[in-house]
Amino acid sequence: MSLPKRIAPASASVPNAHTAQLASTGAGWKPLWVMLGGLSALLILAFVSLTQGLADISVKSVVQALISPQDTIDHNMIRGVRLPRTIMGLLSGAALAVAGTLMQTVTRNPLASETTLGVNAGAYLAVAIGSIFMPAVLHQYSLPFAVIGGTLAAMAVYALGGARKGTPLRIALSGMIITLVLSSFTSALILLNQESVKGIFLWGSGSLIQNDWDGVGFLWPWIVGGIALVCLAVRHLDVLTLNEETARSLGQKVAGTRIFAMAIAILIACVSVSVVGPIGFIGLIAPHVVRMSGMTKHGWLIPVSALWGAAILVGADTIARSVVDAYGELPAGAITAMLGAPWLIWLALRISHKSQMNASSGGSSMSVGSLQRRIPYRTLVVIFSILLAVVWITSLTSGTLRIPLSEVLAVLSGQGEDLYRQILIDFRLPRLLVAGLAGMAIAVSGSLLQSAVRNPLGDPQVIGVTGGAGVGALLLMVAIPQISISWLPVAAVIGGVGAAAIVYSVSWRRGLNPTILTLVGIAVSAAGAAIINLLVVQAEMKAAPALAWMAGSTYGRGWPEVWQMALTVLVLLPIGWRLGRRVDLLSFSDESSTGLGLKVRRVRLYVAIVAVLLASIAAANVGAVGFIGLLAPHAARILVGAHHSRAMVISALLGGVLLASADWIGRIVIMPRDLPSGIVTALIGAPYLAFLMYRASRKGH
Structure with missing residues (x-):
C-alpha cells in the first residue's frame, strides 16, 4: 500500500530555471546525453539492486538468473522477489518524478512536489482510517482510499496557499501545516489501534518490499498509461508555461489543460503510494536535475525526468538494503527524505536570487488583524x-x-x-x-x-x-x-x-x-x-x-x-x-x-x-x-x-x-x-x- 501525492495550486511564477520558455527548445545533443546518463545510471543501479539483500547471492548467480534462469533457490529469489522489487522502484520513481514535473508546470511553483504539498500525508491518513475501520474494503480498494486522501489534502493546500495567487513559500508552508495536522491524526490512530494497523508504519515510511509480481502487475498499466497520455499533450503543456493571457491568445484551454495535467499527476502518484507507501522528494529532485541541464520542452522533460526519478528511487532502495545486515532494512522513503532535505535547502538558496522570491514576498506580513475596540x-x-x-x-x-x-x-x-x-x-x-x-x-x-x-x-x-x-x-x-x-x-x-x-x-x-x-x-x-x-x-x-x-x-x-x-x-x-x-x-x-x-x-x-x-x-x-x-x-x-x-x-x-x-x-x-x-x-x-x-x-x- 501507499499514499498519494498532493497537488500544489497555481502560485507565483516559477523562477527562470523552472519556467519552460518556448524559446528554449532543448535542441542539440545535450538532452540526448542527459537521457543516456539517466538510462545508464538506472541500468547500473538496477543491477546492483539485484545483488543486495539478506541472502548472500553472488554476482554470477544474478547474471545467470537473468540470462538463463534455473529452478534453484537463488534464481527463484532473484526473479521472484528482488526483480519485482527493482521493477517496482523503477515504476514508482518514474511516476513520482512525472507527477512532480506536472505539478511544478501547472502551478508554476518550483517547490511543488508530492512531499512539499502534503499529498503523502493525506493518503497515509486515508489508508490508516481504512485499515482500522474498513480493513476488508481497503484490501480490495486501496487505490481509491489513497486517491481520495491525497486529493482532499491537495485541495486543502491549494485553498490555504492562496490558490493561483499563492507564492511558492506560502504553498510550501500550507503543505507543511496540512502535513502536521494529518500526521497528528495518523499518529493518534496508530497509537490507539496498534493491533489493527500492524505493519502500516513500515509502509507509511515508504517501502519497496515485494514478495511477488502482484504489485507490479497492478501498478504498471496505470503508470505507463498515465505517462503515455501526458506525452501526447506535451505541446499543450509547453504553451501552459507561458503567461495565461499569451496561452489563451494561442488558443490554449488553460483551465482544461491544468485539470488534465493535475489529474494525471495525482492519479499516478496515488497509484504508486497505494502500493509502496509515501516516498517523498522524488518529484522535487528529478525534475530539477533535468531542468538544470537546460531542458524545458516537455517532450524531453517528461521522459528524462521519469528516467532520473526511477534511478534515484532504485538507488535509494539499494542504499536501504546495503545496511540490512547491520541495522535491519531501512525504508526507502527515509533514504529519499534524507537525500531530498539537502536538495530542498540548496534549492531554497538558489531561488532566493530570483525576483519572484525576494524578501518582501518571503516574509509575510505580521499583521493578523486586531479588535476594533481593544480590551485593556x-x-x-x-x-x-x-x-x-x-x-x-x-x-x-x-x-x-x-x-x-x-x-x-x-x-x-x-x-x-x-x-x-x-x-x-x-x-x-x-x-x-x-x-x-x-x-x-x-x-x-x-x-x-x-x-x-x-x-x-x-x-x-x-x-x-x-x-x-x-x-x-x-x-x-x-x-x-x-x-x-x-x-x-x-x-x-x-x-x-x-x-x-x-x-x-x-x-x-x-x-x-x-x-x-x-x-x-x-x-x-x-x-x-x-x-x-x-x-x-x-x-x-x-x-x-x-x-x-x-x-x-x-x-x-x-x-x-x-x-x-x-x-x-x-x-x-x-x-x-x-x-x-x-x-x-x-x-x-x-x-x-x-x-x-x-x-x-x-x-x-x-x-x-x-x-x-x-x-x-x-x-x-x-x-x-x-x-x-x-x-x-x-x-x-x-x-x-x-x-x-x-x-x-x-x-x-x-x-x-x-x-x-x-x-x-x-x-x-x-x-x-x-x-x-x-x-x-x-x-x-x-x-x-x-x-x-x-x-x-x-x-x-
Missing part, C-alpha cells in the same frame, strides 16, 4: 489568569474518578482524604502543571520565532526545532535505551539546538532572510521526520512510547518534569520579555530595522536561541505538540496588537490554557484511555489556521 491589557491579563485557574481546577476534578471541588481545595491547602491526596498530588497535579508550563513555553517560542522570521506561520515545528528535538529524544529512547530516561531533556535540547544551528548557519550568509529561514526549516523538519520514522520502524515492539511522543502526550508526567519546565519558564520567559523593543523592530524590513540602529542578524540569533531552548525543553517533556506556537501568538496580537512584551505575556497565558485544556479533554473524551494532547490541539488549531490562511490569501498577502 491589564484586564486581559486578569481574564486569562482566571481562565487558566478555572481550567486547572476543572481538570483536577475530572477523570476516571470524579473528585469534588471541595476535596481538591482541601488537598491543595494541605488537608483532604488520603486517596484524593494520592491521586491529585502524585498523578493529576504534576501532569497538569507540566501541560500548563509546556504550553506557555511553546507559545512564547512561537511568538519569538514569528518575529525572528517575520512570518505569521513561524513555529517550532515549521522551523525544524521540534523535529530536531524529537530525533534527539527518540535516539535516547530507541537507539540507546540503556541510558537513563533522566537524560531525555538533554538529548532533546541537543537535537533541537542542532536542527536550529543547521537552519541558522545555512541562512546566515543570506542575512537570515525570513524566506530562506522558513524554507530551510521545512527541509530540516522533513529530514527530522524521516529519521524519526526510521527510529520508530527499527524500534518494533518499543514503538508505543515513540508514537505517543510523536502525537504529543502529557500522559504519566511527574514532578521531575514539573521542575524542569518550571526552571525553563522562570529563566527564559523573562529573557524573552526583555527582548521586547528589539523584537518589535524586527517586524520592519531589514533595511528599516538596520537604519534604526538594530543589529538585525545578532538580534535574530538571540531571539532564536531563547525560542529554541523553550521549544526543545517543552518537546522533551510533552512531545511534538503542534499549533500552540501558532495559535497563541496570533490570538495575542489580535487582542493587544504587535507590542511584543504585552503579546508575549498574553501568548504565555493562552498557551497554558490551550495545552492544559487539551490535556483535560484528552483524559475525559475516551475514558479510560487517553487521547494525546497533540491531537486535541490539532483539532482546535486546524480550523483556526484554515480561516487565518484563507483570510490572508483573500487580502493578497
Whole structure:
C-alpha cells in the first residue's frame, strides 16, 4: 500500500530555471546525453539492486538468473522477489518524478512536489482510517482510499496557499501545516489501534518490499498509461508555461489543460503510494536535475525526468538494503527524505536570487488583524489568569474518578482524604502543571520565532526545532535505551539546538532572510521526520512510547518534569520579555530595522536561541505538540496588537490554557484511555489556521 501525492495550486511564477520558455527548445545533443546518463545510471543501479539483500547471492548467480534462469533457490529469489522489487522502484520513481514535473508546470511553483504539498500525508491518513475501520474494503480498494486522501489534502493546500495567487513559500508552508495536522491524526490512530494497523508504519515510511509480481502487475498499466497520455499533450503543456493571457491568445484551454495535467499527476502518484507507501522528494529532485541541464520542452522533460526519478528511487532502495545486515532494512522513503532535505535547502538558496522570491514576498506580513475596540491589557491579563485557574481546577476534578471541588481545595491547602491526596498530588497535579508550563513555553517560542522570521506561520515545528528535538529524544529512547530516561531533556535540547544551528548557519550568509529561514526549516523538519520514522520502524515492539511522543502526550508526567519546565519558564520567559523593543523592530524590513540602529542578524540569533531552548525543553517533556506556537501568538496580537512584551505575556497565558485544556479533554473524551494532547490541539488549531490562511490569501498577502 501507499499514499498519494498532493497537488500544489497555481502560485507565483516559477523562477527562470523552472519556467519552460518556448524559446528554449532543448535542441542539440545535450538532452540526448542527459537521457543516456539517466538510462545508464538506472541500468547500473538496477543491477546492483539485484545483488543486495539478506541472502548472500553472488554476482554470477544474478547474471545467470537473468540470462538463463534455473529452478534453484537463488534464481527463484532473484526473479521472484528482488526483480519485482527493482521493477517496482523503477515504476514508482518514474511516476513520482512525472507527477512532480506536472505539478511544478501547472502551478508554476518550483517547490511543488508530492512531499512539499502534503499529498503523502493525506493518503497515509486515508489508508490508516481504512485499515482500522474498513480493513476488508481497503484490501480490495486501496487505490481509491489513497486517491481520495491525497486529493482532499491537495485541495486543502491549494485553498490555504492562496490558490493561483499563492507564492511558492506560502504553498510550501500550507503543505507543511496540512502535513502536521494529518500526521497528528495518523499518529493518534496508530497509537490507539496498534493491533489493527500492524505493519502500516513500515509502509507509511515508504517501502519497496515485494514478495511477488502482484504489485507490479497492478501498478504498471496505470503508470505507463498515465505517462503515455501526458506525452501526447506535451505541446499543450509547453504553451501552459507561458503567461495565461499569451496561452489563451494561442488558443490554449488553460483551465482544461491544468485539470488534465493535475489529474494525471495525482492519479499516478496515488497509484504508486497505494502500493509502496509515501516516498517523498522524488518529484522535487528529478525534475530539477533535468531542468538544470537546460531542458524545458516537455517532450524531453517528461521522459528524462521519469528516467532520473526511477534511478534515484532504485538507488535509494539499494542504499536501504546495503545496511540490512547491520541495522535491519531501512525504508526507502527515509533514504529519499534524507537525500531530498539537502536538495530542498540548496534549492531554497538558489531561488532566493530570483525576483519572484525576494524578501518582501518571503516574509509575510505580521499583521493578523486586531479588535476594533481593544480590551485593556491589564484586564486581559486578569481574564486569562482566571481562565487558566478555572481550567486547572476543572481538570483536577475530572477523570476516571470524579473528585469534588471541595476535596481538591482541601488537598491543595494541605488537608483532604488520603486517596484524593494520592491521586491529585502524585498523578493529576504534576501532569497538569507540566501541560500548563509546556504550553506557555511553546507559545512564547512561537511568538519569538514569528518575529525572528517575520512570518505569521513561524513555529517550532515549521522551523525544524521540534523535529530536531524529537530525533534527539527518540535516539535516547530507541537507539540507546540503556541510558537513563533522566537524560531525555538533554538529548532533546541537543537535537533541537542542532536542527536550529543547521537552519541558522545555512541562512546566515543570506542575512537570515525570513524566506530562506522558513524554507530551510521545512527541509530540516522533513529530514527530522524521516529519521524519526526510521527510529520508530527499527524500534518494533518499543514503538508505543515513540508514537505517543510523536502525537504529543502529557500522559504519566511527574514532578521531575514539573521542575524542569518550571526552571525553563522562570529563566527564559523573562529573557524573552526583555527582548521586547528589539523584537518589535524586527517586524520592519531589514533595511528599516538596520537604519534604526538594530543589529538585525545578532538580534535574530538571540531571539532564536531563547525560542529554541523553550521549544526543545517543552518537546522533551510533552512531545511534538503542534499549533500552540501558532495559535497563541496570533490570538495575542489580535487582542493587544504587535507590542511584543504585552503579546508575549498574553501568548504565555493562552498557551497554558490551550495545552492544559487539551490535556483535560484528552483524559475525559475516551475514558479510560487517553487521547494525546497533540491531537486535541490539532483539532482546535486546524480550523483556526484554515480561516487565518484563507483570510490572508483573500487580502493578497
